[in-house]
Amino acid sequence: MAGHSKWANIKHQKARMDAKKGKTFTQLSRAIxxxxxxxxxxxxxxFQLRTAIEKAKAASLPNENIERAIAKGAGTYDSDEGQLEAIRYEGYGPGGVAILIExxxxxxxxxxxxxxSAFSKNGGNLGExxxxxxxxxxxxxxxxEGEIDEDALLEASVEGGADTYEMTDDPVGAEVFTxxxxxxxxxxxLTEQGFPVKEAEFRWIANNYVAVxxxxxxxxxxxLMDTLEGLDDVQNVTANFEMANELVLQDTR
Incomplete structure (x- = not known):
C-alpha cells in the first residue's frame, strides 16, 4: 500500500511548512x-455530516456557521444562494500528471x-x-495520528473490515484503507478501540504514479495544486505524482 497517498502526504507536509489552512470557511460550510x-x-x-462537522471544528469554523450550514442543507434556513451540486472535473498538470477535482x-x-484559468496559467489543461x-x-x-501498536492496529483493521493500512512517519501514525x-x-x-483517529474521509487513490x-x-x-485547492468551489484535489521531499521543501522557501 506504500505510496497510495502520495499527494495527501505532500499536502500534510506543506500544511505544516507554510502554516496554511487546508480549507476556507466557504469550502467547509458547503461540505456541511x-x-x-x-x-x-x-x-x-x-456519517458524512458528522465528518464534515469534525473537519470544520478542527479548522475553527464558528459554531453559528456550522449550525447555519446544517439549516441550509436541511432547507430550514432562508437563503438566496443557489442550489449546490457536486461535480467532478479532470485534467492534466505539467508533465502529464493526472488531476481529479471534486x-x-x-x-x-x-x-x-x-x-x-488555473490550469492554463500553471502549465496544465482542463480535460474532458x-x-x-x-x-x-x-x-x-x-x-x-500518534504512537500506534501495529499488532493491535492489524487486529482492529481486520475486525473493522479494512483492506489494508500504511504506517506513516511524518506525522507519526497510520492510514487505514477500506x-x-x-x-x-x-x-x-478504530475509535471504540482507542486509536487516535484524526479524520475519516473518502479519497481518490491513483493506480500508478508519475515521478517528478x-x-x-x-x-x-x-x-497549480495550491491554486486549485484555493478556489472556493473546489473541495478536494487528487493527483498521481510523487516527488522527493527536497522538491516539496523548495516550494516553501
Missing part, C-alpha cells in the same frame, strides 16, 4: 450543506472558467470527463 441535504441534519445518523458549486460556468478518472479508485481512509461503503463501520471500530524530478516542473505543479 451538501451532507445535511443528502443524509439529513442529524450528525448522529449522518467541486461543490451553484454555477457550473463560473467553476469551469476558474479551473480552466473520463480523461483521467480511470487511473484512480475511490477508498475510505481513516487517518490516525471500501467507501465500509468507512463508517471501520471508523467506529525536475525542480521547475515540481514548482509549477505544486503551484
Amino acid at each position: 450543506i451538501v451532507a445535511a441535504r443528502n443524509g439529513g441534519p442529524d450528525p448522529e445518523t449522518n 467541486a461543490l458549486t451553484d454555477n457550473r460556468n463560473r467553476t469551469a472558467a476558474d479551473l480552466r 470527463t473520463g480523461c483521467v478518472s480511470w487511473m484512480f479508485d475511490q477508498k475510505g481512509v481513516v487517518r490516525l 471500501e467507501p461503503t465500509n468507512l463508517e463501520p471501520l471508523n467506529r471500530t 524530478t525536475d525542480p521547475d516542473q515540481a514548482r509549477s505543479l505544486l503551484k
